[in-house]
Amino acid sequence: MKRTLLLCLLALMVVASPLSAAGIQETAPAKEVYFLNFKPEIADVYESKIAPVFEKETGIKLKVVTAASGTYAQTLKSELAKNNPPTIFQTNGPVGLKDSLAYTADLKGTDFYKILSDKSMALGVGGEVLAIPYAVEGYGIIYNDAIMRAYFALPNKAVKINSADEINNFATLKAVVEDMQKNKAALGIQGVFASTSFAAGNAWRWDTHLVNVPLYWELREKNIPFGEKTRDFDFTYNAQMKNIFDLYLNNSTTAKGLLGSKSVDDAMAEFALGQAAMVQNGNWGASQILGVKGNKVANSDIKFMPIYTGVKGEEKIGLCIGTENYLCINKQVSAEQQKWADQFLTWLFSSPSGKAFVKNDLMFITPFNTFADNELPTDPLAKDVIRWMNKSGVTSLSWDFSIIPSKEWKNQIAAALADYIAGRKSWGEVAAHGADVWKREFDLTK
Numbered sequence: 001m002k003r004t005l006l007l008c009l010l011a012l013m014v015v016a017s018p019l020s021a022a023g024i025q026e027t028a029p030a031k032e033v034y035f036l037n038f039k040p041e042i043a044d045v046y047e048s049k050i051a052p053v054f055e056k057e058t059g060i061k062l063k064v065v066t067a068a069s070g071t072y073a074q075t076l077k078s079e080l081a082k083n084n085p086p087t088i089f090q091t092n093g094p095v096g097l098k099d100s101l102a103y104t105a106d107l108k109g110t111d112f113y114k115i116l117s118d119k120s121m122a123l124g125v126g127g128e129v130l131a132i133p134y135a136v137e138g139y140g141i142i143y144n145d146a147i148m149r150a151y152f153a154l155p156n157k158a159v160k161i162n163s164a165d166e167i168n169n170f171a172t173l174k175a176v177v178e179d180m181q182k183n184k185a186a187l188g189i190q191g192v193f194a195s196t197s198f199a200a201g202n203a204w205r206w207d208t209h210l211v212n213v214p215l216y217w218e219l220r221e222k223n224i225p226f227g228e229k230t231r232d233f234d235f236t237y238n239a240q241m242k243n244i245f246d247l248y249l250n251n252s253t254t255a256k257g258l259l260g261s262k263s264v265d266d267a268m269a270e271f272a273l274g275q276a277a278m279v280q281n282g283n284w285g286a287s288q289i290l291g292v293k294g295n296k297v298a299n300s301d302i303k304f305m306p307i308y309t310g311v312k313g314e315e316k317i318g319l320c321i322g323t324e325n326y327l328c329i330n331k332q333v334s335a336e337q338q339k340w341a342d343q344f345l346t347w348l349f350s351s352p353s354g355k356a357f358v359k360n361d362l363m364f365i366t367p368f369n370t371f372a373d374n375e376l377p378t379d380p381l382a383k384d385v386i387r388w389m390n391k392s393g394v395t396s397l398s399w400d401f402s403i404i405p406s407k408e409w410k411n412q413i414a415a416a417l418a419d420y421i422a423g424r425k426s427w428g429e430v431a432a433h434g435a436d437v438w439k440r441e442f443d444l445t446k
Contacts, residue, residue, distance in 0.1 A: 032061040033337070033344045036079055036086035038072050038325070041288055045361040053353050060340050069264075070201030073407055076100070080330070087333050087341045091131050092324040093402030094227060097123050104130040105331035105338055111346040112327075117369045123326055131326035134349070135364035138304070138321040138385035138396070139209055139282030142289075145301040147277040150187055151180050158182075164303070170243055170310035180277060181251040187277070191253035194267035194279035196245075198259045198421070203414035205264065205280055206245070211413060211434075212320055212401040213307050214241045219400055229403045231442040238431035240309035248280070249421065256421050272297055280307065283381035286363055290379070302380040304388060306397075318388045322399030323367075405441040412437045 037043055043066035051062040065086070067075035072090070079086050080103055091097045097104065106128040107113045113129055116122060123131040148164040151157060158179040159172070167173050180192045197205065214237035224230050249256055253276050264281070265288065271279040272292035279285075283304075289297060308314055329341045348354035350370040358364050359371075363379045365386065377383070389396060404410060416433045419425035425433075 030061060031059060031340055032063055032087075033340050034063045034065070034084065034087045035344075036076060036089045037064055037066040038090040038092075039284065040066055040069050041284060042362055045287075045357065049361055050348070050354075050357050053357075054344060054347060057351070057353060058343065058347065060343065062344060068201065070204065073099075080332075085330055085332060087330055087337050088345065089328055089330065091123075091326045091328055093326065093399075094123060095229070095402060095404070095406075096324075097125075097131050097326070097328075100328060101125065101130070103328070103330050103332055105329045106130065107132055107329060107342075110329075110342040112342050112349070115346065115350055115368045115370050117367050121323075121367055131328050132345075133323045133325060133367055134327050134345075135325045135362075136321065136323050136367055136385075137282050137284060137325065137365065138319040138381075138388065139280070140304045140306050140319040140388075141278050141280050142271065142285060142381065143278045143303055143305060144271065144274070144276075144297050145303050146298065147187055147189060147274070151176070151183065151277075154183060154186065156183075164305065167305055168308070168315045170240075170308040170314065173305075173308050174243070174247055177247055177251050177278070188274065189253075189277055190270070190275045192251040192277050193248045193253070194270040194276035195252060195254040195262035196248045196259050196421075197262045197264050197267050198414075198418055199261055199263045199266075202263045203417070204410070206417055207410040207414040208401050208404070209282075209320065210241065210245065210280065210307070211404075212399060213244075213309055213397065214238060215400045215404075216320075216397045217311050226398050226400065227402065229405070229442070231439055231446075233435060233438045235431045235435045235438075237309070237311065238427070238434070240311050242427050243310045244307060245417070252276075259421060260418065268292065283363070283365070283379070283385045286379040286381040287361075299380045302384075304381065304384040306388075316394060318391060318394040318396045319385060320399060321385065321389060321396040322402075324399060324402055405438060405445050409434075409437055409441045 037046055043064065046064040051064060054060065054062050076089055091100055108129040113132060116132055121133050122129045143164055145164060152162050159175050161172065167176060177192050180187060184191060214235065218233065218236045222232060253270050254262055267279050268285055268288040269292050270276045272289045272295040274296040289295060289302060304319055306318055327345060329338050349358060349366060349368045355371060355375050358366060359375055359377050363377045363382055365377060365382050388394065413434050416425055416430040420427060420430050
């Protein structure tokens with residue numbers, strides 16, 4: 001009997017082991033969407049606010065990984081090569097999309113694509129929809145209207161105008177800024193402009209956003225259509241870029257020799273704390289300003305003006321408005337994972353919970369038909385972008401920087417600008433270098 005019992009127990013163990021192993025192997029993997037985020041300034045919103053609510057409402061986990069500032073392209077390439085790659089990733093326009101074609105799923109049949117108001121805004125190849133814009137943004141010179149009003153109330157001001165609304169060209173802006181700098185003690189500021197940040201990974205405001213202004217004017221002069229890549233860039237309007245760049249440097253909170261250690265966060269904090277009256281940035285900067293501990297700027301005083309550089313006719317130009325924010329779904333992941341990705345993106349931009357996050361926390365100006373007027377962003381810079389977009393007789397500057405031939409070109413122009421600040425290069429050398437490297441990089445990437 002003992003022998004029989006022992007044999008029975010051994011038989012049960014033999015049978016049970018593979019069943020147990022099979023049970024482990026057959027356990028369904030947890031539902032998870034891996035989102036590789038581009039913007040560090042809103043990473044916490046995705047991680048601590050959006051992810052928990054999305055999981056609670058759908059049962060799907062949201063894993064958010066955020067690339068360090070200025071490293072997204074490298075991070076994306078690295079993450080896509082891993083065994084568990086991103087389900088959702090971002091691309092910055094036609095140039096970025098070209099590098100990701102092996103991973104971009106056709107989104108034409110997704111619910112996410114169906115809610116896009118203007119289908120022509122999507123990017124694609126050969127009839128496929130591969131990248132969908134999720135935010136329209138604008139950038140220019142952000143100013144603190146309370147400080148501006150204080151300046152215009154000075155009895156000894158050197159200009160005849162009486163409000164920031166009357167600034168509509170570079171000559172007027174320069175006169176106002178230089179006089180404000182002379183009166184900085186009376187205005188209680190350390191400088192008119194916040195720091196021109198050149199810490200590692202922080203030069204994008206200059207090598208991309210500021211460069212867009214002379215690029216825009218040259219492309220329009222040469223009748224090159226928006227989004228069409230060209231070898232023909234000669235930095236024709238480099239002198240106008242020098243005008244505004246020098247104005248930033250010479251009327252700043254920070255001495256030129258210290259700019260290499262200054263970040264965008266530093267600059268936005270200087271503005272939020274009332275140490276500077278102006279800063280070049282976009283509407284995404286509202287969350288940074290409002291989130292600074294001790295912020296002294298009232299919502300109603302945070303406003304935009306265009307980046308004036310001295311081009312003839314610039315009185316009729318507005319903010320730089322467009323997008324480089326496109327979302328893609330990775331076709332290399334399973335069909336089920338792609339479905340969950342579509343579910344998350346549709347939830348974010350169409351569900352009551354998701355839209356509340358978009359409006360109040362992400363502060364996106366979105367291109368989707370799911371938002372009613374009362375669901376649009378209420379932050380001051382988003383509202384001002386909408387105001388400038390709707391101004392009669394004003395033309396927005398398109399985001400032509402999407403055709404910059406490579407990240408290397410941006411790195412080269414940023415290094416040349418840093419050399420200019422340090423006195424190691426003349427402005428003429430900066431401009432010549434920019435034109436030469438453009439042609440070289442265009443040929444290399446063609």
